[in-house]
Amino acid sequence: MSAKILQLNFKFNVPRADYEGAVSPLANDFAEVPGLLWKIWLMNEAGSEAGGIYLFDDESTLTAYLEGPLASAVKTHPALSDLSAKQFDVMDKLTAITRGPVEAERMA
Secondary structure (H helix, E strand, O other): OOOEEEEEEEEEOOOHHHHHHHHHHHHHHHHOOOOEEEEEEEEEHHHOEEEEEEEEOOHHHHHHHHOOHHHHHHHHOOOEEEEEEEEEEOOHHHHHHOOOOHHHHHHO
């Protein structure tokens, strides 16, 4: 099995504080997603863009997330638009050279 990265970006149309207030309670829900090893929360306030970088165990757990309730909430939220979801394989050897936390997380 190969780890999978999900890169999710979207625009938001509320002040940053409102956005953070809305998503902060969801952090624990994300922490419980089966197969999700970690998530990095992204913010580009100047561009009104946010998102995340996710590491999943494999393609099946990533797909299950995208078809589940948390992803659905993002897709349908009225304050969010221009959703982009891209999936990537992890290049393990090169990532290890540059100290990416991918392999260490999968071994834990």
